[in-house]
Amino acid sequence: MKTSKNYKRLVELQKKYPELTYNNNGYDEINEDVMTRHQKQIKEISAILKEELPKSFVRFQNFTPRRDGSIAIRCQVIYDHVSYFQGVDYIPITDFK
Numbered sequence: 001m002k003t004s005k006n007y008k009r010l011v012e013l014q015k016k017y018p019e020l021t022y023n024n025n026g027y028d029e030i031n032e033d034v035m036t037r038h039q040k041q042i043k044e045i046s047a048i049l050k051e052e053l054p055k056s057f058v059r060f061q062n063f064t065p066r067r068d069g070s071i072a073i074r075c076q077v078i079y080d081h082v083s084y085f086q087g088v089d090y091i092p093i094t095d096f097k
Contacts, residue, residue: 006048007096014063014071014093017041022062024074030062049075052096058086063093070094 014021019034020041029035035042042060049057058076066072072090079085 006052007093010045010048010073010093010096011071013041013045020045020063021065021071023065024062045073049073053077055081061088064090066092 017038020030020038022030046057046060049060056077056079058078061074061076064072064074071093073093074088074090076086077089079087
């Protein structure tokens with residue numbers, strides 16, 4: 001991953017919109033009502049992730065608190081570009097520094 005000018009903005013969005021931070025249990029996701037209210041922010045986050053992960057990013061799901069107090073970005077990505085196998089990835093937000 002390249003060094004990002006987007007790190008500060010991702011941190012800002014995570015702090016400003018705490019409803020987008022969700023400690024999921026298994027496959028569950030943020031409430032649809034929350035997703036609807038924050039469409040603009042999700043669109044911006046998705047654009048940043050698409051820029052940073054142009055070949056693999058599919059869909060932003062939520063920010064996730066980690067046990068050590070850090071934040072990860074939970075998103076759907078393409079793991080294999082031959083079979084287009086898609087799955088979830090948890091990317092530490094600090095990876096975007």
